[in-house]
Amino acid sequence: MLPTEFLINRLNGEEIIPKRLPINSIMCAIADELITCFQQAVGGTQGELDRKLQSMEGDSPDYRLKRGLAHILKSSFSTFEIVSPLEPKELRRRVFTLASQSIPSRQATEETLETLSSALTQELNQEVLPHHIRTGLYADLQENRILTQYEDPAAEALLHRYNLSQVQGIFYRASHMTINAHRNVPGQYKLLFRYLKLFQLMTYIEGDADHGFTITIDGPTSLFKPSTRYGLAIAKLLPALLHVTKWSLKATLQKRDPYNGTLKTGHFALDDKCGLVTHYPAGKTYDSMVEESFAKRWDSQKTGWILEREVELIPLPGSVMIPDFRLVHPDGRDFLLEIVGFWRPDYLQKKFYQVRRSECDNLILAISERLNLDKAGIKVEDVPARIIWFKDKLSPKAVLKVLD
Template sequence: MLPTDLLIHRHRGEELTPIRLPINDSNLAIATNVIALFRQAQHQTQGELNRQLQELEGDSPNYRIKRGFAHLLKSAHCTFEILSPLEPEPLRQRVFSLAAQTTPSLQATPQILQQVAEKLSQELGRDVHPEQIRTGLYADLAENRMLTQFQEPTPESLLHRYNLAQVQGIFYRASHLILNVHRNDPGEYKLLFRYLKLFQLMAYIEGDADHGFTVTIDGPTSLFSPSTRYGLAIAKLIPALLHVTKWHLTATLQIKDAYTQRQRTPHFTLEPDADLVSHYPPGKPYDSMLEQSFAERWQALKTDWVLEREVDLIPIPGSVMIPDFRLVHPDGRSFLLEIVGYWRPEYLQKKFSQVRQSGCNHLILAISQRLNLEKAGVKLDNVPAHLIWFKDKLNPKEVLAAISP
């Protein structure tokens, strides 16, 4: 995503519109030039890369576009590493301790670097050269980190990512959002609600899969203390929403007018035909390594029970529950399984409240023993579910024992 100073928006009455770039030859040429600069800058420092980017910007009026492209490439396509024979901080301690034993001089510097290089060569079992010591001393500074990998995108995909980032930036200052999703495939609803869960967004959900859902989401400016992290979480939802077919989003924003310094409350609307392209995959098999590990271990069991990934939504007042798995037996018996792993107290309180409201008596809760439910204010009384406790990994045999007569 883009920082606030690289967002380009236009006010039209009570509407706020992000400026998006057309996919034309001119903009593709700019993207191509920026990508080529990054390709050539591999194995150079970030400081050198920044210097070349400044030269590319020059005094061009579209410098913010180039700077936006560069920001997206750095954050999503580049790997910057600290290259030093030893971690820079202990390396500095060695060099400075040795230097303190002699009178400071330009002539003494090569000797000190040579001594440290020889000592490290013996310790590490490989050749370390004085120049590596010199460059490694401050290799942990951002400008000295080395561009070691660059996953080159196409110019067109970079333009799409830029346009999406401009739209995402709208939601940094949202007070609340209303999302209407309707007449969609059930799998799309589940994907959307899983992303709501993943980003831990405060949402109130009404409706059902047959008639559609209305999702009201609190924005970052609705909090007692506006949170930049929460604003980013809202923005991260937008690429996921693009995988849903039919929806309409309205956001109310809180923005200070640059001239009058007064708060304004413009609106922003978004629909599927906005010509935006998501960089998120359309879905992933599992939400966590814990779920994936359980599913893989279940396959090794010899049992008639079938483990299913796609399950029905459980409507509850103001929300929905999406259990992780369904267990189905050929004789018609069925159980839902929810794995409660490592989450914050607020999430745990909400999760157990949902379980109570669901009234679902064929639900199994597998709870990690690492969770301090008492400290989180969670009580296990009146929970209409079978409870299973596990340590590091959930054992499928324990689940099978809980559902077998």
């Protein structure tokens, strides 16, 4: 996504219209030029890359566009790393300690580097040359980090990501958003709700899989203290929504007037005909590393129980519940498994409220021992489910023990 300084939009009355680039030969040429610049910068420092990008801008009036595209290439397609024989802080300590034993001079500097390079070569069991020490001494500075990996996208893909990022930026200051999703296959709803859960958004959900759902989301400016982090979470939902076939959304925005500083209310609408392209995978998503690890470890178990990721939606008043897994036995028995991990008290309260309202008699709750349920006002003995406690990882054997 793009930082605020690279967002470009205009007002049409109270409607906010974000910048959208046409996917044509002119824009593709600009994108290709930037992509090539990054390709040629692999192995160099971020500072060298930034200077090349600045040179490419020149006095062009579309510098914000180019900076926005470059930001996406940096944040989404590039890996910058600290390259140094030792941690730069420790390397500086070693260099300065050794240098303090001689009178400062050019010759003394070379001798210090030679001495330390020989010592590090033996300590690390790899060749360390004086120039490695020179470059590694301040390698932890942002401009000295090395571009070690770069996945160059197609020009069209970069432009699509830019257009998506401009629209995502609209939601940074959302105070309210309503999504209508209708006439979709159940799998699309499940994917959307999993992303809602993943980003921990405050939602009120009405409807069912047959008639569609209306999802109301409170934005960051509706909180007692506006949260940029929460605004980013809402923005991250948009690529997931693009996987849904039929949908529309309306958002109310709070935008500060650049001239007098007063807050103005704006509106934004979008639907499935918007032409935006998602970069999120359409496959299965996991809400946590605990879930992903559990699913991978289950495959090695010798059991008749089958672990399914696709779980039916459980409609609740004002919400839906999507258990993490379904366990099915060939004899017809089945259980739903919900993993309750490292969540804040308000989410714990909501989660256990859902469990009580679900009226499921085949639900298993795996609860992290790290959670302070007493602080959240939750009594496990009042929860109508089978309980499993786990520490860092959920063991498949612990689940099988409850099933048998």
